[in-house]
Amino acid sequence: MEKIWKVKEPGDINVIKHLSAALNVNMVIANLLAQRGITSFNEAKSFFRPKLSDLHDPFLMKDMDKAVERMARAIDNQEKVLIYGDYDVDGTTSVALMYQFLRTRIKELDFYIPDRYSEGYGISPRSIEYAAKEKFTLVIVLDCGIKAIEKIRQAKELGIDFIICDHHNPDDQIPDAVAVLDPKRPDCQYPYKELSGCGVGFKLLQAYTLKYDIPVVELYDLLDMVVVSIASDIVPVTGENRVLAYYGLKKLNSNPSLGLKTIIQISNLVGQRISISDIVFKIGPRLNASGRIEHGKKSVEILVMSDEDQSIALGEEINSYNEIRKTLDRDITQEALDMITHDPFHEERHSTVLYNRDWHKGVVGIVASRLTEHYYRPTIILTESNGLATGSARSVRDFDLYEAIGQCSDLLESYGGHMYAAGLTMKIDNIPAFTRRFEEIVTSSITESQKTEIYEADTKLQLSDITPKFYRILKQFEPFGPHNMTPLFLTENVLDSGTSRCVGRNQEHLKLDLVEPTGNSSVFSAIAFSQASHYEAISQGLPFDILYHISENEFRGKTNLQLYIKDIAAKIY
Incomplete structure (x- = not known):
């Protein structure tokens, strides 16, 4: 699939010069800061050295005083x-x-996680029945509830109070709960809007500890939970989230809770410096697998466990769910790819809608993401659940998937989501009509630029600029995540030193040793996964361009810098 390379607009040159002088860093580092909106020494200091004292006053959040009083x-x-x-x-x-x-x-404290398949997302009628039957008088809801108008009304009639801690966009009406904490409420003046659901829960606890003079160490001991939520929910790692993630990673790396320690062990991360990326690709998927394959309560059970033997046993069980999830993911993705290639019109289509009644509901979202990456077009994967077709949708850059699905609402039983990801349910008989209309809508509204994946480098760089000092400063940009992604560099006209080779089980990867044509004698080690197709051209000694991240690689007890190549030799537009 063709990809376009671009280089981001540099920051303001006056700001770059100021930061370079004030921080004693080179112009490349100063530009990376300026591109992230950092314009002064004090802003850079807060960026590089986050402080828990930088957290906002939790009582700035609408209804916080009511929530604390009720709790x-x-x-x-x-x-x-x-x-x-x-x-x-x-x-x-x-x-x-x-x-x-x-x-x-x-x-008398308990927790409740709805079943993904029989109850679905949000506050379920079954959970309210359970709370009434067991005589709970207060329910604290986290990461959902902002749209549960009718459910909260029913609970109130039953004498059950609710505190809602959510971070999703509300509708025009707010539930009539005792307190509704959501920084995205239009009437909430809280200065940071991008907290995770766990982050909103943390703010409630922060407010409680402040009001009742509880030592903050007890609260900060829970930050490993918060950073796992921030990473897994793909919220921006900026502002308050950056502070919470920074100290959450410290906790996760030094003294994680027993349950997370177990997950770290089964993820083969012991002895490594755990990053946001490790949470996204190793820790998070294991915690998610319980809800996808068995039940999400298993994840809570291990996270609150205090017995080491029980934690290890449950960790192994959760890991087995993840192995099942990976197998389902691989098999269903391949089946979906086969369906597309057997469609004689697939190359003419601008969208993908696939249905198979036997596909596992817990992985259709993952499969939709993989197919979107593969064909780079809006994708919907459907399966059967409770007699209806239900599934997940994923989009491409700048295409409003939610709006496109909304134009088919008359064919749907329900739908929800946002610009890039959505869930939907329809009658099985409506699938053909929906598929046709969705394709028509995408075809008429998607732009040429949205059909092609764009790699956007932060800046151009010479290999000779990559020094241990440069990398030490670059590492201080962590934690990386949305709105503070790992810097992507472009270097033009590099050469193979003569020792590059294909590696991997099927010789599908490239292990490169690169030099600059300027005569600089330094050789830079690089790895390019799934890019062995470039080997023939590279081995001929012709110059080529690379897009890459800078990372560290440990081999035989020695740590060296390594270039992690994202793409090779594409044309720059």
Whole structure:
């Protein structure tokens, strides 16, 4: 698939010069800061050295005083309290965070995670029935609930109070709960809007500890949960999230909770410096696998566990769910790819809509993401659940998937989501009509630039600029994530030193040793996964361009810098 390379616009030259002089860094580093909106020494200091004291006053959040008062009353009166959260990683870490804080303060405390398949997302009728039957008087909801208008009304009639901690966009009406904490409420003046669901729960606990003079160390001991939620929910790693992620990673790397320690062990991360990327690709998927394959409550159970033997046993069980998830992911993705290639019109299409009644509902979102990456077009993967076609949709850069699906709403039973990802349900008989109309909508509205994947380098760089000092400073840009991605560099006209080779089980990767044509004698080690097709041209000694990240590679006890090549020799537009 063709890709376009671009280089980002540099920051303001006056700002770059100022930062370079004030921080004693080179112009490349100063430009990377300027591109991230950093314009002064103090802003750079806060960026490189986040402080927990930089966290905002939690009482700036709408309804926070009401939430703290209601939680305090439940603690004082020893009410029965239920903690409720979504079945994904953000939801389960949110529940674990709240449960760990409250379990020494409330005797009759329990948690509830809805079943992905029989109850679905959000506050379910079954959960309200359960709360009423078990005589819970307060339910603290995390990572969902902002649209549960009718459910909260029903619960209120049953005498059940709700505190909602959510981070999703609300509708015009806000649920009539005791307190609704959501920085995205139009009437909420909280200065940072991009908290994860777990982050909103953390702010409630922060407010409680401030009001009742509880030592902050108890609260900060839970930050490993928060960073796992931030990474897994792909929220921006900026502002307050950057502070929470920075200290959450410190906790995760030095003294994680028992459950996360177990997940770290089964993820083969012991002894490594765990990063946001490790959470996204190794820790998060294992916690998610429970909700996809079995039940999300398993993830909460391990996150709040205090017995090491039980934690190890449950960790192995959760890991087995992840292995099942990976097998389903691989097999269904291949089946979907085969369906596309057997479609005689697939090359003419601008969208993909596939249905198979036997596909596992827990992985259709992952499969939709993989097919979107492969063909780079809006993709919807459907399976059968409870007699209906239900599934997940994923989009490409700048294409509003949610709006396109909304134009087919008359064919749907329900749908929800945002610009890049959505879920939807329809009658099985409506699939052909939906497929035709969705294709028509995408064809008429998608632009040429949206049909082609774009790699955007932060800046051009000479290999000779890559020094240990340069990399040490670059590492201080961590934690990386949305709106602070790992810098992507472009170097033009590099050469193979003569020792590059194909590696991997099927010789599908390239192990490169690169030099500059300027006569610089330094050789730079690089790895280019799944790019062996470039080997013949590279081995002929012709210059080529590379897009890459800079990383470290440990081999035989020695750590060296290595270029992680994202793409080779594409034309720059």
